[in-house]
Amino acid sequence: MNDSTAIAPMPGSSKLAILAYLGISALVYVLMMVLGLLMRMGQANWLGLPADLFYQIMTAHGAGMVGISGLAGSAVMWYFLRRYVDLTVGILWANLAFFLSGVVLILGGIFLGGYAGGWTFLFPLPSHGMGLWGPVGAACFLGGLLLIGVGFLLLYLDVARAIISKYGSLARGLGWPQLFGNSDETPPPAAVVAATMVLLVNITGIVAGAVVLVLILVNLFMPEFEVDALLTKNLIYFFGHVFINATIYQAVIAVYEILPEYTKRPWKVNKVFLGAWTASTIMVMAVYPHHLLMDFVMPTWALVLGQIMSYTGGFPILVVTAFGALTIVHRSGIQWDMPSGLLFLSMFGWAVGVVPAVIDGTIAVNNVMHNTMWVPGHFHMYLIVGLVAMLFGFKYYITGQDGKPGMFDKLAFWIYSLGGVGLSVTFLISGYFSVPRRWAQHMPEWVGLSQPAALMGAAVALGAAIFAIRFLTSLKHARAV
Amino acid sequence: MQYWVSAATSFLSLCVGVVALAWGTDGGQAWTAESARRLAVLEQPVVLPWVTLLNQQGKQQQLTDPLASQSASGLTLMEFIYTRCPTVCLAMGAEFRSLQAELYSGLPSERHSELPSGLYFRGGEVKLLSVSFDPEDSIEDLKHYLTRFSANPSIWSAAKFARQSDLEMIKQQLGLIVIPEPSVGYIHNSAVYVIYDGRVVAILDHDDRKGIRDVISQYLPGTAGSG
Amino acid sequence: MTLRAVIIMALGMVVAITATPLGHWLESTMVSHVLVELPLLVVAGIIFALPLKPVSQPLLNWVNRGGICGLITASFLLAFWMLPRWLDTSLGDPWVASAKYGSMVLTGMILALSWPSAHVITRAVVKIEFLTMFFRLGWLYLISPERLCNNYLLTDQIWLGRGFLLVGLALTITWAYPILFGNAVLEQQLTERKLSID
Numbered sequence: 001m002n003d004s005t006a007i008a009p010m011p012g013s014s015k016l017a018i019l020a021y022l023g024i025s026a027l028v029y030v031l032m033m034v035l036g037l038l039m040r041m042g043q044a045n046w047l048g049l050p051a052d053l054f055y056q057i058m059t060a061h062g063a064g065m066v067g068i069s070g071l072a073g074s075a076v077m078w079y080f081l082r083r084y085v086d087l088t089v090g091i092l093w094a095n096l097a098f099f100l101s102g103v104v105l106i107l108g109g110i111f112l113g114g115y116a117g118g119w120t121f122l123f124p125l126p127s128h129g130m131g132l133w134g135p136v137g138a139a140c141f142l143g144g145l146l147l148i149g150v151g152f153l154l155l156y157l158d159v160a161r162a163i164i165s166k167y168g169s170l171a172r173g174l175g176w177p178q179l180f181g182n183s184d185e186t187p188p189p190a191a192v193v194a195a196t197m198v199l200l201v202n203i204t205g206i207v208a209g210a211v212v213l214v215l216i217l218v219n220l221f222m223p224e225f226e227v228d229a230l231l232t233k234n235l236i237y238f239f240g241h242v243f244i245n246a247t248i249y250q251a252v253i254a255v256y257e258i259l260p261e262y263t264k265r266p267w268k269v270n271k272v273f274l275g276a277w278t279a280s281t282i283m284v285m286a287v288y289p290h291h292l293l294m295d296f297v298m299p300t301w302a303l304v305l306g307q308i309m310s311y312t313g314g315f316p317i318l319v320v321t322a323f324g325a326l327t328i329v330h331r332s333g334i335q336w337d338m339p340s341g342l343l344f345l346s347m348f349g350w351a352v353g354v355v356p357a358v359i360d361g362t363i364a365v366n367n368v369m370h371n372t373m374w375v376p377g378h379f380h381m382y383l384i385v386g387l388v389a390m391l392f393g394f395k396y397y398i399t400g401q402d403g404k405p406g407m408f409d410k411l412a413f414w415i416y417s418l419g420g421v422g423l424s425v426t427f428l429i430s431g432y433f434s435v436p437r438r439w440a441q442h443m444p445e446w447v448g449l450s451q452p453a454a455l456m457g458a459a460v461a462l463g464a465a466i467f468a469i470r471f472l473t474s475l476k477h478a479r480a481v
Numbered sequence: 482m483q484y485w486v487s488a489a490t491s492f493l494s495l496c497v498g499v500v501a502l503a504w505g506t507d508g509g510q511a512w513t514a515e516s517a518r519r520l521a522v523l524e525q526p527v528v529l530p531w532v533t534l535l536n537q538q539g540k541q542q543q544l545t546d547p548l549a550s551q552s553a554s555g556l557t558l559m560e561f562i563y564t565r566c567p568t569v570c571l572a573m574g575a576e577f578r579s580l581q582a583e584l585y586s587g588l589p590s591e592r593h594s595e596l597p598s599g600l601y602f603r604g605g606e607v608k609l610l611s612v613s614f615d616p617e618d619s620i621e622d623l624k625h626y627l628t629r630f631s632a633n634p635s636i637w638s639a640a641k642f643a644r645q646s647d648l649e650m651i652k653q654q655l656g657l658i659v660i661p662e663p664s665v666g667y668i669h670n671s672a673v674y675v676i677y678d679g680r681v682v683a684i685l686d687h688d689d690r691k692g693i694r695d696v697i698s699q700y701l702p703g704t705a706g707s708g
Numbered sequence: 709m710t711l712r713a714v715i716i717m718a719l720g721m722v723v724a725i726t727a728t729p730l731g732h733w734l735e736s737t738m739v740s741h742v743l744v745e746l747p748l749l750v751v752a753g754i755i756f757a758l759p760l761k762p763v764s765q766p767l768l769n770w771v772n773r774g775g776i777c778g779l780i781t782a783s784f785l786l787a788f789w790m791l792p793r794w795l796d797t798s799l800g801d802p803w804v805a806s807a808k809y810g811s812m813v814l815t816g817m818i819l820a821l822s823w824p825s826a827h828v829i830t831r832a833v834v835k836i837e838f839l840t841m842f843f844r845l846g847w848l849y850l851i852s853p854e855r856l857c858n859n860y861l862l863t864d865q866i867w868l869g870r871g872f873l874l875v876g877l878a879l880t881i882t883w884a885y886p887i888l889f890g891n892a893v894l895e896q897q898l899t900e901r902k903l904s905i906d
């Protein structure tokens with residue numbers, strides 16, 4: 001399945017585009033981590049950060065991290081998917097163009113327009129700047145999100161087109177004939193299954209986002225149109241959750257493709273694997289009808305179900321992936337280097353990060369932890385130690401830096417992973433002690449937790465900076481297959 | 482080459498489209514016909530035509546001169562109604578009643594400073610006028626309408642068109658919409674028309690009290706109780 | 709039925725809508741105005757464009773490659789007449805009404821001349837934008853606190869809002885079903901086989 005000799009090398013423009021995606025994301029990750037560090041230092045009282053600036057930074061950090069993760073994740077997907085289906089390079093570039101123009105608008109909205117409502121702002125925050133930001137700042141932010149959405153829409157539509165023209169339909173891309181019927185055709189490869197799931201949930205998410213963002217824009221300029229706050233909130237959160245979760249479902253393709261290359265054992269696409277991906281697809285999509293039915297007073301059970309689903313929707317995928325990774329590696333005599341090490345670390349981070357999410361999801365009902373640092377705790381764990389580790393693993397892989405790792409690489413690996421775990425754990429501990437999230441100024445008794453957290457944040461940023469430099473200086477060795 | 486020509490035409494149609502939408506909404510200010518006519522009146526007040534009305538006493542009067550006592554520089558707040566109306570006109574009547582109380586608080590002028598800010602003692606200069614567009618409304622109906630809302634005859638009068646053809650002219654000029662509707666009576670747009678010096682200078686929501694106060698103090702500045 | 713017969717029928721429909729009480733009747737409620745009358749005019753436009761296609765193709769290759777320019781123009785034409793202001797004005801002003809009828813027929817013609825040459829992705833984007841527009845408008849009409857058209861009641865507006873949502877849902881299902889559960893590969897093979905038999 002991963003027989004590289006059988007795959008034609010990428011044309012130059014595809015390779016360039018993929019490297020552009022990855023290079024930009026490497027830089028932006030480091031930059032955004034520095035912003036995160038600034039926030040943590042502000043909360044630790046080591047830095048006099050005015051509250052309005054804190055919220056601007058938080059908005060930029062959140063939106064920037066989510067956006068760049070989407071970009072990097074889609075690059076991983078594209079790189080491997082092209083081995084099986086026929087993708088359009090022009091669209092890959094178009095997405096980048098839309099992305100960058102969106103980023104310009106968003107940054108303008110935040111730092112010139114003063115918008116600081118957070119990346120998954122709680123409605124009606126965008127239209128209530130309370131003097132901090134006007135409708136124009138908010139409109140720039142929302143417009144930027146829309147542009148980025150259009151770019152990704154194009155990309156996923158192209159992926160859908162390619163999968164449909166090779167496999168016949170999206171259900172076939174998910175391997176339904178093999179899963180539900182008795183088809184004995186070989187199921188689609190793991191990369192195709194994952195890409196199908198991602199395009200399904202993301203296209204739906206983008207449509208929901210495109211509806212709700214425009215409604216908020218209307219509300220910004222014509223406040224008499226009072227958008228239903230609950231519905232809006234759910235749509236925005238949903239769109240945000242789906243999008244950020246889908247980044248890891250794209251990046252995980254690297255695990256499916258790279259680990260087999262190391263162990264010379266194929267990644268088995270069996271019924272359990274297909275079943276898990278279908279289950280996650282359905283769980284994530286099942287939350288939609290509640291939103292789309294326009295049920296203006298959503299019953300509590302629907303809210304709770306929605307919460308749990310959007311947190312745990314990826315659980316089946318995680319389980320088959322972690323299990324698959326363990327079995328494929330077990331007694332394979334795998335060589336541990338940067339790509340395989342980071343990919344394996346990412347499985348750990350993902351798994352460990354989801355546990356607190358499940359706890360949070362199930363008790364979100366009574367809102368005990370939901371607005372505490374517990375939440376950033378779980379998502380930083382699975383984003384830093386899971387997703388971003390996966391992405392950097394891929395970056396080492398594509399630039400041919402496998403084999404015995406150098407001193408710096410090893411060092412960076414350990415600073416990054418220990419720092420990442422430490423940072424997330426301090427968030428979780430703060431959450432356990434009910435420290436609220438999204439507070440610029442921390443109470444004196446919380447500062448004790450923010451200070452070690454800031455140190456951990458610095459470690460993560462340093463590790464990531466080394467990864468980024470190693471990637472950017474090895475671009476000339478980038479592989480085309 | 483074909484590619485570039487088409488790119489150019491696409492870009493052109495995009496620009497034309499955006500300009501058309503901007504034009505069609507007065508630069509994003511007027512999305513509905515109602516807001517468009519209000520905007521238009523603000524920019525260019527409408528001179529009222531010479532229209533004869535019959536008031537609740539059966540006397541003839543000019544549209545621009547609802548009450549004989551009206552001073553030349555006064556303001557008239559006018560509404561179009563029909564007395565059978567089960568919905569909006571009731572709300573408008575109630576709103577006028579409360580406006581009347583505010584305009585004619587009964588306090589002597591020395592004590593105007595005691596009025597809560599935003600209240601006016603303007604009974605002498607601001608008149609209320611309810612004009613029926615329903616040909617079936619009789620003089621009696623108008624009288625009843627006023628009694629129903631305890632109208633003070635020195636401030637608030639009601640009237641109907643002496644000639645139905647005048648109604649058509651008014652509909653044209655002011656963008657008044659009156660559509661017969663078997664079950665309710667009429668569908669019509671509700672608004673307060675502010676008349677100053679024989680011209681409609683503003684059209685406001687009937688319950689936009691703040692807007693009404695603002696117009697009053699804009700056209701009749703510096704009199705007692707404003708603020 | 710010959711092409712000519714279809715065109716004559718479409719012409720008849722346009723005349724009926726623009727010059728007989730039928731149009732007035734359709735315009736008496738907002739739902740039938742927006743979701744019946746206007747789409748019928750667009751359909752008529754599509755039919756009128758059928759014989760034009762071969763004739764205009766050389767020109768279209770220049771100015772309307774991939775149907776992009778046409779699709780943009782058509783979207784703006786539709787968007788313009790979705791402005792409550794102009795829909796409302798068209799009811800009282802015969803000039804505006806004629807412009808509306810003309811634009812809708814024109815929209816249909818432009819669509820017919822652009823769609824066949826549009827790329828799959830372009831079509832998908834247009835469909836999705838169309839759907840989203842239905843959901844947005846539906847939502848807006850449901851939450852609008854006041855009448856958007858002086859000629860219609862608030863309840864009319866709410867019905868139209870529901871209508872928009874329903875049509876949006878119906879379109880979503882119709883468009884999504886084959887993509888989700890069809891078999892494009894099989895269809896492709898079938899058409900190819902049919903071609904080779906022909």
Ligand code: HEM
Nearest residue numbers: 033036037039040062065118119383437438439457460461
């Ligand atoms: C050096 C590494 C990082 C540090 C020090 C850091 C720090 C922070 C801090 C202090 C907050 C605000 C918490 C609060 O008070 O509510 C935050 C929020 C957030 N971070 Fe990070 N972060 C880091 C890396 C990342 C990464 C890699 C991602 C994603 C890929 C990420 C995504 C987010 C998101 C989505 C938020 C939520 C923003 C909001 O509440 O609107 N962070 N981070």
Ligand SMILES: [Cu+2]
Nearest residue numbers: 566568569570
């Ligand atoms: Cu009425």
